[in-house]
Amino acid sequence: MSTLVAGGLVVNATGAVEADVLVVGERVAALLAPGFPVEADEVVDATGKYVIPGAVDAHTHMEMPFGGTFSADTFATGTTAAAWGGTTTIIDFAVQAKGASLLSTLDRWHAKADGNCAVDYGFHMIVSDVNDTSLKEMESCANAGVNTFKLFMAYPGVFYATDGEILRAMARSREIGATVMMHAENGIAIDQLVARALAEGRTAPVEHGLTRPPELEGEATSRAITLAAVTGCPLYVVHLSAAQALDAVGRARAEGRNVFAETCPQYLYLSLADLAKPGFEGAKYVASPPPRPAWHQAELWRGLRTNALSAVSTDHCPFCFAEQKELGRGDFSRIPNGIPGVEHRVDLLHQGVVRGEIGLARWVEICSTTPARLFGLHPRKGVVAPGADADLVVYDPNARQTISAATHHMNVDYSAYEGFELTGKVDVVLSRGRVVVDGSGFRGAVGHGRFLTRGPNEYLV
Ligand code: URP
Ligand code: ZN
Ligand code: ZN
Numbered sequence: 348m349s350t351l352v353a354g355g356l357v358v359n360a361t362g363a364v365e366a367d368v369l370v371v372g373e374r375v376a377a378l379l380a381p382g383f384p385v386e387a388d389e390v391v392d393a394t395g396k397y398v399i400p401g402a403v404d405a406h407t408h409m410e411m412p413f414g415g416t417f418s419a420d421t422f423a424t425g426t427t428a429a430a431w432g433g434t435t436t437i438i439d440f441a442v443q444a445k446g447a448s449l450l451s452t453l454d455r456w457h458a459k460a461d462g463n464c465a466v467d468y469g470f471h472m473i474v475s476d477v478n479d480t481s482l483k484e485m486e487s488c489a490n491a492g493v494n495t496f497k498l499f500m501a502y503p504g505v506f507y508a509t510d511g512e513i514l515r516a517m518a519r520s521r522e523i524g525a526t527v528m529m530h531a532e533n534g535i536a537i538d539q540l541v542a543r544a545l546a547e548g549r550t551a552p553v554e555h556g557l558t559r560p561p562e563l564e565g566e567a568t569s570r571a572i573t574l575a576a577v578t579g580c581p582l583y584v585v586h587l588s589a590a591q592a593l594d595a596v597g598r599a600r601a602e603g604r605n606v607f608a609e610t611c612p613q614y615l616y617l618s619l620a621d622l623a624k625p626g627f628e629g630a631k632y633v634a635s636p637p638p639r640p641a642w643h644q645a646e647l648w649r650g651l652r653t654n655a656l657s658a659v660s661t662d663h664c665p666f667c668f669a670e671q672k673e674l675g676r677g678d679f680s681r682i683p684n685g686i687p688g689v690e691h692r693v694d695l696l697h698q699g700v701v702r703g704e705i706g707l708a709r710w711v712e713i714c715s716t717t718p719a720r721l722f723g724l725h726p727r728k729g730v731v732a733p734g735a736d737a738d739l740v741v742y743d744p745n746a747r748q749t750i751s752a753a754t755h756h757m758n759v760d761y762s763a764y765e766g767f768e769l770t771g772k773v774d775v776v777l778s779r780g781r782v783v784v785d786g787s788g789f790r791g792a793v794g795h796g797r798f799l800t801r802g803p804n805e806y807l808v
Pocket of ligand 2: 530635
């Protein structure tokens, strides 16, 4: 089977060129001068549109256990929504329960995802129980293609790791060539602020934001960077939301350290004011870290321009407003933490191009190329080039759309971006050479997605 994606502007992280893309089987066979005569079974007309590498979302949570419930997207629904939005690879998190082994956890996550994904997928491992067995098993995980381990400085009693445990896990990661991903919020201090707020009868969703101040993200980020320096372990800071944390990452990177960070669309577009919406509405925006006062957004865009921030992931973690967010009515600390977004990252970041915050090539870089390179998927993913997987998005930069829960494909009853009017829209999506989304709708299949064994981080020095 061959497909010619003809007439488009091919945009890679290195720049843009007018070219036709010939796909044979599952891979890109060639980039051809526009109109170069070639036979193909199917032609996709990309005239007036961009052709970009399928986006890589390095941070999602499908079917994630949290606060007595599970995130509402299954691997099937979540990866289908991802495809609709031009994301052709996700990296989700297997979650070690206290007392469980890492390898049995990995088996459980394979059982959930294998055969149930519409796009390709990989796993990171959340280590909630740092002990001798877990530390030993980290190497087997890495050999099984899961070489990134998330630790938490937040959520005492659940995922939280002490500084000593973090130090041990980092030293082990350094030994086996793995990277530690860090949820950097000072959970011990936050728990005190939460207890005080509840004792004083402050129970509304906005308190979630007020009890997790940006300073405590900045402090934890600095501490994580210090622990990484002491151990020589590469560090990837997840869901960075605050200027204070960005400053710490920027300084470490300026010193030439192996410190990387992502932010998420919710921190670029939402703010504490959303958490403060009347009634219980703010629960829709409860995630950790919380959306910050709006001035942080300009800092994050600056970080994206200067490469202090390497990538944008969604931290897609959907909980339905009607039944799940409801668990925290009357006590904000019980609101399941997470915001849906896997479908809209590419579109939301394209607004950065439209508004002149970032260039076209940088858009591709932060949505696709850098995540692929950081997480050992490049050059198979993240680039439109001969030999790469034919994960392609034909993107119409002039189409208009309005985000709404009534039309999105994620399995969740609200959108954090309801009513956002966007310029640009995904037109056609190919996953490993197969057209999975086009004007006629979803043409892919649950089960098409394959597990990706990931290699080393390409940026390590
Ligand atoms: O609130 C969030 N971010 N939920 C997902 C879990 C995590 O910490 O990434
Ligand atoms: Zn986290
Ligand atoms: Zn997350």
